Amino acid sequence: MTLTCPSDVSSGPCSVLLLAGGRGARMGGRDKGLLLWKDKPLIAHLHAVVRPFTNDLIISCNRNEERYRLYADQLVGDSQKDFPGPLAGVLAGLAVAQYPWLLVLACDAPNIDAPLIKALLEARRAFDTALMVRQAGQWQPMFSLIPKALLPGLQQDWDEGERSLLRALLKRDPMALTCAADDPRLSNFNTPELLSDTQYLPIE
Numbered sequence: 001m002t003l004t005c006p007s008d009v010s011s012g013p014c015s016v017l018l019l020a021g022g023r024g025a026r027m028g029g030r031d032k033g034l035l036l037w038k039d040k041p042l043i044a045h046l047h048a049v050v051r052p053f054t055n056d057l058i059i060s061c062n063r064n065e066e067r068y069r070l071y072a073d074q075l076v077g078d079s080q081k082d083f084p085g086p087l088a089g090v091l092a093g094l095a096v097a098q099y100p101w102l103l104v105l106a107c108d109a110p111n112i113d114a115p116l117i118k119a120l121l122e123a124r125r126a127f128d129t130a131l132m133v134r135q136a137g138q139w140q141p142m143f144s145l146i147p148k149a150l151l152p153g154l155q156q157d158w159d160e161g162e163r164s165l166l167r168a169l170l171k172r173d174p175m176a177l178t179c180a181a182d183d184p185r186l187s188n189f190n191t192p193e194l195l196s197d198t199q200y201l202p203i204e
């Protein structure tokens with residue numbers, strides 16, 4: 001696939017990981033990425049924004065693989081059952097990523113836009129560590145850019161019992177991309193109430 005993003009937004013291509021492997025507990029166990037919002041699955045909104053930036057689009061999912069395959073170049077699943085959390089998905093994504101950097105986004109943040117992605121990609125030129133959005137003083141690991149070179153250390157943390165993506169990244173002194181407290185692009189639609197003002201139609 002030919003990348004369509006302007007060449008000046010980065011120092012090279014990146015892989016993209018969309019995390020859709022969660023339990024969906026606050027959605028009654030439904031697969032969040034496949035819930036409809038504005039007449040499309042949440043994953044489709046993310047796909048439309050990130051596709052121009054990569055020809056290595058990875059989706060982490062633990063069910064409904066055939067549906068997610070429509071939106072991905074690669075699918076990965078967690079190394080263990082019972083939905084162990086986003087760190088497991090990130091490890092799986094880093095292991096198969098074709099490029100030195102992996103952009104990590106959650107499937108329930110459909111308001112993400114190209115300027116925010118470009119800002120992360122441009123910032124990596126100056127650093128060799130992870131970059132993470134920080135909003136009102138709070139780190140947001142589900143909006144991050146991670147060097148593939150961190151995989152061995154993150155895997156070691158996992159093997160030693162770490163299950164928090166945030167704690168694992170903070171150990172490596174990430175750089176911050178600061179966003180406003182009310183930045184709508186960072187909204188997570190992770191409960192039925194947050195989807196209720198538009199359309200909430202489970203499709204599984």
